[in-house]
Amino acid sequence: MISVPVVIDFEASGFGRGSYPIEVGFSHRHGEGWCTLIRPEDDWEHWDERAVGAHRIQREMLIARGRAVNQVADQLNQLLGGQTVYTDGWAHDYVWLARLFDAAQRSPQFRLADLREIISPRQEAVWHATKIQVEDDLNLTRHRASNDARILQLTWLRTYDASKILH
Template structure:
């Protein structure tokens, strides 16, 4: 099954680490966890904190251990197709989290959501004999139109946005194939 995931992090620095993870399955099931930093995770950016609103104090009070998060992730996400809007960053934090939990960093892999959106729309157009349709333009348009007025910058809303975009791309492609909704 398709799963969209997202992280919030301590910073965008080289030694950054995840402070929140959320995922949402294609069927709408979701999970969000604050992550209590491992002892050797010390990088912190007050700019990042201002953006996502997650403080060190909140992580100390409500965050769960890395071991718990990794165990839950592996049970819930293994064998599924994982996607993120920014796999270079999200993949980095996924690797940091997995390694800290004693799991090989490639036990879970994440791909770019936009690539999935393009694949889904292409399949719809090809089935309808419209393979020459400009699919990347359609996907870019859906993403631009679905950009929230204000961004929550939290992992669960960002994951839910990717799921919504997936649905919107599918709907837009189907509508273009059959404009009258036949």
């Protein structure tokens, strides 16, 4: 029986030193999504306008509508505790997860792992084309963390099926 991976994604204030998480979302085993904006801490000042161009989230919106880091960390632990959660951007997402949990003075109760750990060579061979097809099929108009997680999860599922057929 196939075990569908839980996939998480972070959006951030940029990619440089000092960047911080502004949104986190995941797609759970049955495809149900969860997403929230993160209110910046007072010392989280880095802001890259190119990031705004990608996710269309203004800093003012984060301050007004974002949830406090301790609330976000507690919710993630409640929903993901004890699980391994996968990301395609492990190097960046690990830093943003750590920044979130450090600010909240909490520890993650789940393991963050690189999606590549569970992608076979056969899956990798068809990954890019399949991901493009998933994006087209979903026709999502907003670049959000939970949408990105769902795209990755569905790409994994479709390539997993394809890898079984290609024997």
